Amino acid sequence: MNQESGPTQHRRTGGAARAWSRRAVWLLPGAIALGSLSGLVYGVVKAPQYAATSYVVVVPAEKGDASAALGFAQAYGRVAMDVAVTGDAAVAARVPVATLRAGVQAATSPDAPMISFTARSEDPGRAVEMADAVARAVVTNSSLTQGSTGVKVLNFSRATKPTEPVSPSVAVSVLVGGCAGGLLGGLGLLVRPRREPDEPYAAVPGPAQAGAVQAGAVQAQSAPAQTAPAQAPVRKASSQKEPV
Structure with missing residues (x-):
């Protein structure tokens, strides 16, 4: 299998990084x-939603304990939708049961024995009917069980017809869509290919060239060292004169 050399791979990586940068x-x-x-299209196409809220309060019965009202308010808040379905609240609001469950939310207060029922719908009048229907169903159920529970639920405030939608406006939808698009675009920039530094790569010898270099190194180590030729000693001239 052919393997790409360092310079070739570096050029391809650098070229891909530059193309991605452009x-x-x-x-x-x-x-x-x-x-x-996308936010503009959603804001224009999506129908506005209206919200209406109805309130009930839990009070002790004639021989009930006042301290138990807060606890029963929390309990009624948890089972309010089941009680409403059993009490034909969907029939009173003229909506399907699935629409009633999805469109109404019950909320309780940790400090007061009060329950709020908030209904959302595209029709303001329908939202009022759904909230009041759930509240009436809970009041009716509490009147049947107050002998055993010692508390009863009373209507505190009926829902009023909303005049303004609670869904986001078109401007808010455009702003949210732009922020979401900017976030996704920023994440896309983080996953771009990393550009390698422009550093030269050392050439790697092939198998045949590497074998030749190794053989030459072994031959150089086994060859005897060359010594310089010995020089003949120089005889000094005699300074004595011959007799006459």
């Missing part, structure tokens, strides 16, 4: 524009 210039603005457009 495309990434438009990634973040494009993502923001696409998110804003």
Whole structure:
């Protein structure tokens, strides 16, 4: 199998990084524009939602304990939707049971024995009917069980017809969509290919060249060292004169 050398792989990686950098210039603005457009479409197409809230209060019965009212308020808040379905609240509100369960939320207070029922619907009048129907069902149920529970539920405040929607406006939808698009675009920039530094790579010898270099090194180690030729000693001239 052929393996790519270091310089070739470096050039391909660097080229991919540069190409990605050129495309990434438009990634973040494009993502923001696409998110804003999606928010605009959602704000225009999505129907506005209206909310209406009805309140009930839990009070002790004639021989009931006042301290038990708060605990029973928490209990009624948890089972309110089941009580409403059993008490034909969906029939009174003229909506299906699934719509009633999905459109009404019960909330309790930790400090007061009060329960709120908030209904959401595209029709303001329908939201009022759903909230009041659930509240009446809970009041009716408590009147049947007050002999054993020692508490009863009373209507505290009926729901009023809303005049303004509670769903986000078109401007808010565009802003949220733009922020979401910018977030996704920023995440896309984080996963771009990393550009390698422009450093030269040392050439790696092939198998044949490496074997030749190794053989030459072994031959150089086994060859005897060359010594310089010995020089003949120089005889000094005699300074004595011959007799006449």
